[in-house]
Amino acid sequence: MALDPETFNQLLETVDRYVKERLVPHEKEVSEKNQIPPELVLEMKELGLFGISIPEKFGGMGLTNEEEVRLIMTFSQTSPAFRILWGGNVGIGSQGIVLDGTDAQKQHYLPKLASGEYISSFALTETEAGSDAASVKTIAEREDGSYVLNGRKRFITNAQNADIITVMARTGDDISAFIVEKGVPGLSFGKPEKKMGLEGTHICDVVFEDYRVPAENLIGGQEGLGFKTAMKVLDRGRMSVAAGCVGVAERLIEECVAYSLERQQFGKPIAEFQLIQAMLADSQTEAYAAKTMVLDAARKKDAGEDIIMEAACCKMFASEMVGRVADRAVQIFGGAGYVADYPIERFYRDVRVYRIYEGTTQIQQLIIARQMLKDKN
Ligand code: COS
Numbered sequence: 001m002a003l004d005p006e007t008f009n010q011l012l013e014t015v016d017r018y019v020k021e022r023l024v025p026h027e028k029e030v031s032e033k034n035q036i037p038p039e040l041v042l043e044m045k046e047l048g049l050f051g052i053s054i055p056e057k058f059g060g061m062g063l064t065n066e067e068e069v070r071l072i073m074t075f076s077q078t079s080p081a082f083r084i085l086w087g088g089n090v091g092i093g094s095q096g097i098v099l100d101g102t103d104a105q106k107q108h109y110l111p112k113l114a115s116g117e118y119i120s121s122f123a124l125t126e127t128e129a130g131s132d133a134a135s136v137k138t139i140a141e142r143e144d145g146s147y148v149l150n151g152r153k154r155f156i157t158n159a160q161n162a163d164i165i166t167v168m169a170r171t172g173d174d175i176s177a178f179i180v181e182k183g184v185p186g187l188s189f190g191k192p193e194k195k196m197g198l199e200g201t202h203i204c205d206v207v208f209e210d211y212r213v214p215a216e217n218l219i220g221g222q223e224g225l226g227f228k229t230a231m232k233v234l235d236r237g238r239m240s241v242a243a244g245c246v247g248v249a250e251r252l253i254e255e256c257v258a259y260s261l262e263r264q265q266f267g268k269p270i271a272e273f274q275l276i277q278a279m280l281a282d283s284q285t286e287a288y289a290a291k292t293m294v295l296d297a298a299r300k301k302d303a304g305e306d307i308i309m310e311a312a313c314c315k316m317f318a319s320e321m322v323g324r325v326a327d328r329a330v331q332i333f334g335g336a337g338y339v340a341d342y343p344i345e346r347f348y349r350d351v352r353v354y355r356i357y358e359g360t361t362q363i364q365q366l367i368i369a370r371q372m373l374k375d376k377n
Contacts, residue, residue, distance in 0.1 A: 008067055015074050018047060023078040030200040031346055036085055044082070044116070049075070050089040051114025054098060058110035065298040069243035073291065076247020077254075080350050081200030083244055088158045089113045091237040092358070093120025096166045096177050100220040100229045109164065109179065121162035123153040123206050124230055130154070131363050133168075133230055138208060140169035140176060145215050147171070147178065149186070149208040157357075159206045160189050166219070166233075167208075174224030179217040186211030197349030235308055237358045238315035239301070242294045245318035245354050249287040249325040252347055256280060256332045270332070279332055283325040290318040309371035316364035319354035326351050
């Protein structure tokens, strides 16, 4: 454990209190204004959330994988938009540098990411690349001491707010990863996309037109490492997404229990009807199964094991699970689950993307089966 158990439990209690007292009351406003209030962003920076996965020597908390998923589960009992704000820095935005960056890259960028001074983002997806990660067309050509980037990235979360973006681009036949800074000519953004849910989180295209990135921003200082960097980053990101799904499911279950005890039909609370109880029990069982899986995979990773297959299992099961839990929540709330005055309708829309981003369910199935069959034939 990076923290002693008592300190870690205090951190979880602080996060739990913060979520309930500060974030839950702002969920509706964030959804309606499509913006997280700046004072909440500041508070989340002060809590150290942006740096939970960054080593202590670079100013982060350096949590173990188990601690990290437990913290994410606790934090995620609110709108996913709040986690996505700092989740970029913790997961896919910073991990390319943590895992494969040069010492100079780590020293320069990680303290800024850990404090939240820099917001980061991850740009792999293009019109013809996403699930097929190896087919990126954005090109990086070496010229003097720089690389010149040309291409268009698609649906990139947090891109417009980001100070740095990890960009996958083609250097000859291989893919390389670059740390791209904002405020340099040649970088522009597409229109903010109107999404099904996740208000408060923004996605847009990122366009490179003769954008010059210094050669020292090539992650790892060597061409051709980018594909594996992206794959390793996504393994880690999938654990965070799975932990986020568990947190949201637990919140939805809590809402369902409270509502079914309060809502009266046929002269008694609907919680007394066995058909409602069956839905509660199914949701509880599935959330518990997902939680157990995520904790097990995180512990394996802490023990130094390869968890490519487990991360994909967790992402697939937890994202499908939270979809079913949200669907049952709408059913238990009935009409109140379908109108926007109650939070269920919002969560139902928000969680749909979990089955898509950071690798669709179908991509996870492919990864799981490949790992199962590897070296067997
Ligand atoms: N960790 C480390 N290395 C990995 C890896 C991982 N998780 N996955 C693959 N690699 C390595 C392989 O070992 C292989 O190395 P060698 O060339 O040394 O043998 C190399 O990377 C190429 O791997 P592979 O042949 O499996 O590449 P594919 O193009 O067939 O990959 C999948 C196919 C589906 C696995 C890949 O494209 C993928 O994960 N796609 C989903 C990406 C995604 O999540 N996109 C969502 C948008 S980004 S938020």
